[in-house]
Amino acid sequence: MAREKIKIRKIDNITARQVTFSKRRRGIFKKAEELSVLCDADIALIIFSATGKLFDFSNCRMKDILSRYTRQTKEEKQEEPFLELQLENSNLAKLSKEVADKSQELRKLKGEDLQGVDLEELLKLERLIGDSLSRVIDTKGKRIKHEIETLQKQGDILMEENQKLRRKMIALSQGRKPAILLDHSDTSTIHEQGQSSESITNNGGPPLAEDDSSDTSLKLGLCLF
Numbered sequence: 607m608a609r610e611k612i613k614i615r616k617i618d619n620i621t622a623r624q625v626t627f628s629k630r631r632r633g634i635f636k637k638a639e640e641l642s643v644l645c646d647a648d649i650a651l652i653i654f655s656a657t658g659k660l661f662d663f664s665n666c667r668m669k670d671i672l673s674r675y676t677r678q679t680k681e682e683k684q685e686e687p688f689l690e691l692q693l694e695n696s697n698l699a700k701l702s703k704e705v706a707d708k709s710q711e712l713r714k715l716k717g718e719d720l721q722g723v724d725l726e727e728l729l730k731l732e733r734l735i736g737d738s739l740s741r742v743i744d745t746k747g748k749r750i751k752h753e754i755e756t757l758q759k760q761g762d763i764l765m766e767e768n769q770k771l772r773r774k775m776i777a778l779s780q781g782r783k784p785a786i787l788l789d790h791s792d793t794s795t796i797h798e799q800g801q802s803s804e805s806i807t808n809n810g811g812p813p814l815a816e817d818d819s820s821d822t823s824l825k826l827g828l829c830l831f
Contacts, residue, residue, distance in 0.1 A: 631653060648664075715734070
């Protein structure tokens with residue numbers, strides 16, 4: 607029967623954990639020794655248990671291997687900036703080449719530097735320029751149509767505001783006429799009243815004259831007698 611696969615997780619039981627640690631530690635050391643013999647490799651293992659106990663293995667002097675490790679890591683750290691600089695220089699060269707290629711292609715599209723271009727490439731440029739021109743014309747038509755629609759909307763708004771102002775002017779002019787007629791009627795009424803009072807005064811004059819003449823005639827009659 608196949609062995610059941612053990613899930614890799616922390617063993618809660620302390621005794622079982624210590625037994626497993628001892629078995630696995632011996633197994634790792636055995637595998638490291640086999641690897642050093644089979645592949646002629648320098649191997650150093652350092653293990654600290656949960657209780658802080660040190661276990662180590664090396665196929666040669668541990669101090670020599672640790673010295674080599676320290677020296678190698680220092681050299682690698684010193685080489686890292688140089689490697690980064692090389693990478694940046696490589697990226698810069700690649701970008702410069704891309705810029706030069708694009709600039710050359712742009713000059714060809716403008717009709718410049720066409721001396722060494724063969725017929726096939728010229729036909730390709732012609733198709734490319736034709737496609738670009740059609741896209742430009744299409745975009746220009748859309749922009750013009752959009753501007754026309756915008757101007758039409760603005761014109762409609764102005765016409766609507768014009769009509770509103772016209773209606774207000776008509777309403778204001780119609781509201782002033784009755785006031786003007788009322789003023790004329792008041793004035794004519796005042797004139798008529800003035801004329802009537804004058805006519806009354808003038809009409810009262812002659813009767814006063816008639817009274818004077820009658821008194822005179824009476825006086826004359828009395829004298830004759």
